[in-house]
Amino acid sequence: MRKYKGYLIDLDGTMYRGKEKIPAAKRFIEKLQKNDIPFLFVTNNSTQEPQAVVKNLADNFDIHVTTDNVYTTALATADYLASLDENKKAVYAIGEFGLKKALTNKGFYFEEQHPDYVVVGLDYDVTYHKFELATLAIKRGATFIGTNADTNLPNERGLVPGAGSIIALVECATQQKATYIGKPEAIIMKKALNRLKLKKNEVIMVGDNYMTDITAGINLGIDTLLVYTGVSTPEQVKEKEIKPTYEIESLDNWTLSDD
Known part of the structure; x- marks a missing residue:
């Protein structure tokens, strides 16, 4: 298992399921924070500011991050247009x-x-x-x-x-x-990578949905980690020509090299 310098992470289905907590998600984020590994939540939600995402994670799921950890499709859209x-x-x-x-x-x-x-x-x-x-x-x-x-x-x-x-x-x-702009397109992923100031071979995309999260990583050309806590199932992924780099049942099954 490779050591990654940065993580791009989905929200719904990966950090939580609707209003339901995923306990392993909190532990996973705390491990990243303990090891000083930068990460960004990459979300297709364009309606909310990062402050609202941070508040939702803290108030409802006991996951404590800052606005610097949140990258919405609204931010990616603005960054993309500003670059044109x-x-x-x-x-x-x-x-x-x-x-x-x-x-x-x-x-x-x-x-x-x-x-x-x-x-x-x-x-x-x-x-x-x-x-x-x-x-x-x-x-x-x-x-x-x-x-x-x-x-x-x-x-x-x-x-x-x-x-x-x-x-x-x-x-x-x-x-x-x-x-x-949003997942599974590469545009949001490229902009997120720029935010982390890392190279493609230094990051991994983590998500529960093959069609959006994993395909976004594939489109960018980075490694991917599919966690089976949300949308996609092992049976569905078996039918895909391009498989995720890694597949796990829970984020508790993912080991950081410094753990």
Whole structure:
């Protein structure tokens, strides 16, 4: 088993299951902290600021981290756009506060008629008018960005529409495909790697979902660790042509070389 200098880690299904604690997750994070190994929670959630993620982990799961340990698809989207053209700062966004705050923190301002970019993410109050503005702006030449392709989100009522469903409507209306930022795309992973200031061969991606977490690691070209505490099952993974680098039943089964 290799020693890794940094860890990229999924949240739901890996650190917790909905509102259910995964005790091994707390122990795993505390081991990383004890060994001074840097890590980032990489999440497709674009609605919340990192402060809200930190509070949720502390209050509900007794996992204590800082905002420096959280990298959302909202932050990745803002980082990606900021890397494209420093002279293009006008954006129209469909999304929640977390996305809009991440964009403004990177110097972007909001423009409905002639933005440089149209960014579409999960929006709990999306309206026809918002879709109309996004569609027209893209038709005028704005670059079309989607935060993540997740079509559904699980909650206590079942599977509800996710960001991917909202983005798909705009894709249908414009007949254009969005550039996606979140997992399983490599963009969010590259930006997360930049945050850790590490090389590909020095990090590992940890997650419970082969289709998002593990595929994201594969797309970036880094090692992957699939933990069977969430979405994917061993039976499903057996059918995959490219296997995770490692598969474990619990994070308690993962040993750091310095343990």
